[in-house]
Amino acid sequence: MKKALLIVSFGTSHKETREKTIGEIERFISRAYPDRELRRAFTSSIIMKVLKTRDHMHVDNVREAMERLAEDGFKDVLVQPTHIINGEEYEKMMEQITPFKNSFDAISVGKALLTSSRDYDEVCKAIMAEVPELDQKKNADQAAKTALVLMGHGTGHFSDAAYAALDYRFKALGYENVFVGTVEGYPEVSLVLKQVKDYAPDEVVLMPLMVVAGDHAVNDMAGEQEDSWKVLFKNAGYKVTCILRGIGEFTGIQKMYLDHTADCE
Numbered sequence: 240m241k242k243a244l245l246i247v248s249f250g251t252s253h254k255e256t257r258e259k260t261i262g263e264i265e266r267f268i269s270r271a272y273p274d275r276e277l278r279r280a281f282t283s284s285i286i287m288k289v290l291k292t293r294d295h296m297h298v299d300n301v302r303e304a305m306e307r308l309a310e311d312g313f314k315d316v317l318v319q320p321t322h323i324i325n326g327e328e329y330e331k332m333m334e335q336i337t338p339f340k341n342s343f344d345a346i347s348v349g350k351a352l353l354t355s356s357r358d359y360d361e362v363c364k365a366i367m368a369e370v371p372e373l374d375q376k377k378n379a380d381q382a383a384k385t386a387l388v389l390m391g392h393g394t395g396h397f398s399d400a401a402y403a404a405l406d407y408r409f410k411a412l413g414y415e416n417v418f419v420g421t422v423e424g425y426p427e428v429s430l431v432l433k434q435v436k437d438y439a440p441d442e443v444v445l446m447p448l449m450v451v452a453g454d455h456a457v458n459d460m461a462g463e464q465e466d467s468w469k470v471l472f473k474n475a476g477y478k479v480t481c482i483l484r485g486i487g488e489f490t491g492i493q494k495m496y497l498d499h500t501a502d503c504e
Contacts, residue, residue: 240344242275242315243308244268244500247301247332249322250281251453252289260451260487264321267493268500275317280304282328301335309342319349319500321450321487323391326351326398349503352495353401359408365491366446367414369484373444375413386440386477387417388431389448390460390468393424402426402448416440419448420468422459428468432475443477445469450487457483 246265251257261279269277280301281287290296299307308316318336322329329351340346353359366389367374375382391402403426406419416438420431435443445468447456460468461481472479486492 240315241311241313242272243278243313243317244272244275245278245280245301245304245308245316245318247280247282247304247318247320247322248450249328250283250286250290250298251451252286252293253451253453253457254294256451256453256485260485261321264450264487264493264496268319268497271497271500272317275315276313278304278308282322282331301332302338305336305339305342309339314344316343316346317349317500317504318347319496319503320351321496322351323448323450324351324353324394324396324398324401326394326396329398330396347503349496349499352492352499353405354499358495359405360412361491361495362405362486363409363412363414363417365489365495366448366486367417368491369489370444370446370482373416375416382416384440385416385442385444386435386438387414387444387446388435388468388472389417389419389446390455391419391421391424391448392455393421393427395424399424405448422455428471432471435472435477436475441478442480443472444480444482445472446482447485449485450492451485452483453485456485 248261280299287298372378373382373387402419402421409417418431418434420426420428445460469479
């Protein structure tokens with residue numbers, strides 16, 4: 240019986256970060272499933288259009304990927320999204336998968352990164368493992384002087400609550416110098432600025448809480464326009480450093496996606 244592994248991502252038009260993040264997650268999971276053929280799908284129609292127009296590169300959406308798998312004779316499909324929350328993009332993915340439930344003998348779908356209570360703990364630990372110099376438990380003096388601000392995407396979907404929950408979890412685990420904000424949801428950057436002011440650090444390190452370091456990271460976080468997070472924190476009097484790495488690069492995060500894949504089998 241032909242088996243497939245379909246990794247579904249929001250997508251990015253930035254080639255370098257795409258290979259370091261989405262590509263690495265795909266390869267990491269695929270190594271654990273040598274009996275399954277790896278396939279890719281994106282959920283962002285805007286990104287897929289940019290890739291097709293600019294790079295002449297076609298990436299299937301989920302419906303197209305499922306159609307292609309059925310046409311190619313696959314009977315068992317294991318789907319793992321790389322979305323951070325079970326929000327609009329996850330629901331879009333499920334809506335495109337559901338019509339194919341009778342086209343295969345088996346379809347299994349994994350959950351997004353932040354799903355269980357344990358996931359929040361694991362994400363906190365995976366992120367802090369990449370910035371040990373800011374870990375209060377390992378470097379209290381540096382952590383006291385430096386705030387780590389994570390920029391999430393945010394959404395109008397009720398799953399937006401995951402970002403505030405993650406911020407709370409960081410602090411519950413003892414990482415009081417870590418703050419989570421979003422571009423398009425809650426907590427918004429104005430609130431994060433107030434929270435950081437209360438913490439009173441000398442420096443602020445900005446890092447995307449996104450699988451890829453794409454447009455939001457490059458422009459909204461690290462850009463030079465007056466409303467970028469870098470400029471806002473600089474104008475508030477802090478020395479600012481930007482880390483342009485998507486969390487999809489982190490081994491701990493890749494392992495979590497693999498664990499979610501295994502959980503859905």
